[in-house]
Amino acid sequence: MSVPSRIWTHVDFEQDGKQSGCLHVPISTDLSAYGMLQIPLVCLRNGKGPTALLTAGNHGDEYEGQIALMRLARQLQPRDLQGRVILIPSLNFPAVAAGRRVSPLDEGNLNRLFPGRANGTPTEMLAHYVESVLFAMADVVLDIHSGGKSLDYAHSALAQRREDPAERQALDALLRVFGAPHSVFTSGSAGGGATTLYAAAAQRGIPALTTELGGGGTLDPAGLALAEQGVRRVLRHYGIAPTLPCEPAGPTQMLQSLGPRQALYAPEDGLFEPLVKTGEPVRQGQLAAYLHSLQDPLREPLAMRFAADGIVSCRRFPTLCVRGDALFNLAGPL
CATH class of the missing domain: 3.40.630.10 (Zn peptidases)
Structure with missing residues (x-):
């Protein structure tokens, strides 16, 4: 009822x-x-x-x-x-x-x-x-x-x-x-x-x-x-x-x-440096961002790459991120 x-x-x-x-x-x-x-x-x-x-x-x-x-x-x-x-x-x-x-x-x-x-x-x-x-x-x-x-x-x-x-x-x-x-x-x-x-x-x-x-x-x-x-x-x-x-x-x-399986997430805490803008087409394997360590300034930043072809529908806005934060979402042709 x-x-x-x-x-x-x-x-x-x-x-x-x-x-x-x-x-x-x-x-x-x-x-x-x-x-x-x-x-x-x-x-x-x-x-x-x-x-x-x-x-x-x-x-x-x-x-x-x-x-x-x-x-x-x-x-x-x-x-x-x-x-x-x-x-x-x-x-x-x-x-x-x-x-x-x-x-x-x-x-x-x-x-x-x-x-x-x-x-x-x-x-x-x-x-x-x-x-x-x-x-x-x-x-x-x-x-x-x-x-x-x-x-x-x-x-x-x-x-x-x-x-x-x-x-x-x-x-x-x-x-x-x-x-x-x-x-x-x-x-x-x-x-x-x-x-x-x-x-x-x-x-x-x-x-x-x-x-x-x-x-x-x-x-x-x-x-x-x-x-x-x-x-x-x-x-x-x-x-x-x-x-x-x-x-x-x-x-x-x-x-x-393209859903969460093709999205890009922060694997650890750090400073997010995006290399592409929203609305841009991207290719699988293309460099998407660098993630800079907060704890180790001498460590090279982590290079993050897109898992699929698509268009960047959104990206994270704040630079500071923690493990699990969504960094990029993708859309693709219908």
């Missing part, structure tokens, strides 16, 4: 107009026994039509999507719509407020907790609400990410590969409409696998994509522009905002993630 969500909101999702409110997530602490974590929410509706669920701030140190959705929430008006748009620019709000990847309330990584738990930690409750309440209303889902403090990403949109031909066709169209330079199909074997927001939506048959639009824990202007225009193109494509101004999509390169 499914357990209903404990999260609630004053926003009426069936009401026409533009509403601004909060998701109220119950929390109980030493200083606030009956507290509520309040997550900003904007809902716009104009009659019947498809619904777009737009989220950012799933990881708190990723900013392109947060600013893009806040700007869209201010600009978009019900008269622009034939349907509904639900915008949550700072989905994991405690992480956003702290500038962290995970929530300081419970160390919850929201994008590793789907489908969540109705009676779990605050972050688990939030994943459960998105899964059980918001997905039920959505016809398309966009969860806007970038690399955060630990990664630098080539500008990409990602979708999880589906077996159903109609779902594959819808995802292919969605990626091309969004128009990132790289469109990457994932198998669910890397990163969060099936526990991410976009993977959970895809498992319900909802066309869903996520993005990686920069990194380093700062704002990438080109990534911000892509987030803004890509979301606008998707709203037009689905007929939700058919006259919304937007730029035409540029060409996209269709790729597939």
Whole structure:
């Protein structure tokens, strides 16, 4: 038996107009026994039509999507719509407020907790609400990410590969409409696998994509522009905002993630000296980086080489690394 969500909101999702409110997530602490974590929410509706669920701030140190959705929430008006748009620019709000990847309330990584738990930690409750309440209303889902403090990403949109031909066709169209330079199909074997927001939506048959639009824990202007225009193109494509101004999509390169087995990891602690940039093609055996020992300044740095041909989809951003840190991920032709 499914357990209903404990999260609630004053926003009426069936009401026409533009509403601004909060998701109220119950929390109980030493200083606030009956507290509520309040997550900003904007809902716009104009009659019947498809619904777009737009989220950012799933990881708190990723900013392109947060600013893009806040700007869209201010600009978009019900008269622009034939349907509904639900915008949550700072989905994991405690992480956003702290500038962290995970929530300081419970160390919850929201994008590793789907489908969540109705009676779990605050972050688990939030994943459960998105899964059980918001997905039920959505016809398309966009969860806007970038690399955060630990990664630098080539500008990409990602979708999880589906077996159903109609779902594959819808995802292919969605990626091309969004128009990132790289469109990457994932198998669910890397990163969060099936526990991410976009993977959970895809498992319900909802066309869903996520993005990686920069990194380093700062704002990438080109990534911000892509987030803004890509979301606008998707709203037009689905007929939700058919006259919304937007730029035409540029060409996209269709790729597939090569997964963790072809990624490059630090075999020991050290200082990471990358020799290639994100988006660059590489060959198997090509020198990828040097790893410099902290303990022995006279030791020659460890030369690290790529295990496969591909395109560098992301690399580690900080120089200091410890054993097991991911240094490079690769994508290859679809």
